[in-house]
């Protein structure tokens with residue numbers, strides 16, 4: 212049943228607001244701005260509130276239920292982050308204010324830069340990128356600039372494992388570089404032989420996600436990094452999966468040269484609906500001077516025994532320039548700062564361990580019914596197959612049926628190396644009861660896939676909209692209500 216539009220609910224003469232009587236002299240609007248033919252819906256305030264309330268109830272978020280969308284780390288967003296990000300001192304600050312008048316916000320930015328550098332084992336951080344994908348793009352521009360300065364500007368290739376997230380090749384092509392895909396081996400690691408064969412003087416670098424998008428730790432990561440460095444390339448770590456490692460292992464210590472974080476994944480700032488996200492970029496000492504400008508620096512003045520700490524904006528000496536108009540999505544910076552401050556490094560470590568434990572629990576509970584192609588201890592997520600039960604049942608059918616059971620579907624058909632992939636990431640914030648409820652639903656769905664596959668193929672049965680034609684929705688979207696005049 213589709214919801215009537217505001218136009219269909221409109222009744223002539225109704226009005227949602229009453230304006231006070233004019234208490235200043237009236238003034239006529241220019242004729243060319245006044246239109247009689249502009250059809251606008253007329254509704255009472257109550258009708259309007261109910262309309263939007265009903266629409267909001269149709270959306271599904273972490274606050275409505277379990278959301279095991281693999282690679283997206285849909286963990287709970289602590290409410291204290293919201294309260295802090297809404298403090299007037301933050302919301303009312305303007306990026307064009309004088310430096311002296313925004314010392315507080317700059318201090319938050321400086322501390323978050325330092326903490327993110329420390330958590331990943333890097334030298335310096337830029338908070339500018341507005342998403343993981345923009346962090347990748349920023350890093351690629353820096354890698355090129357670094358190589359050009361070394362007389363290696365002729366290099367054009369970026370090596371990317373076949374299990375990588377789609378943003379990796381997309382960022383590469385935006386940066387004007389070409390992609391060479393490296394296959395996975397039989398254990399789900401990047402193939403060392405294929406990598407060795409690809410490492411030559413055309414290589415700008417490797418983009419690698421660890422744990423990779425199969426949820427598996429790259430067991431030969433040190434050899435991988437060594438191979439790329441030996442041919443003059445840099446290693447970019449896609450840090451979207453840091454929820455498995457934060458507080459446990461520092462990618463910079465392994466020799467990774469640059470890495471983005473997704474604050475909206477690992478550090479629990481809200482995400483979905485297109486943003487705002489935040490994808491800070493962390494780099495090694497060798498690359499620090501190429502970071503986007505400006506970064507926040509701390510100045511400590513000592514005069515006559517008085518210590519004064521100030522914060523200022525600085526342009527790194529070989530900076531690639533700006534990546535956004537001001538300083539990144541500041542509200543996300545405050546939330547991530549609060550999250551890290553609350554947990555401390557020990558808390559982050561505990562969160563990572565629980566994220567890994569929860570994901571392993573689900574794998575073991577489901578693997579007899581949903582085949583796991585790389586069945587070894589996983590990290591914060593794992594991948595199983597969704598084409599179960601009977602001939603013709605697909606991962607999509609399982610996902611759609613999960614909606615009827617009140618769960619958000621996992622990521623499906625990704626990574627591409629597993630046919631009918633279901634990529635399940637529970638995160639650390641879910642209780643054992645929730646995980647068991649999800650297992651029960653998955654096992655029931657697998658039984659249905661055997662006994663009543665047609666029922667599965669017609670799912671969802673309870674959602675307000677049934678199965679959508681996703682291709683048509685993407686190619687021929689209907690973006691406007693049609694008003695009858």
Ligand SMILES: *Cc1c(COP(=O)(O)O)cnc(C)c1O
Pocket residue numbers: 282283342343344345376378379420424449451452473488489490
């Ligand atoms: C989410 C994700 C990205 C991209 O991050 P965005 O913030 O969505 O741009 C890149 N790589 C991996 C592995 C991811 O999961």
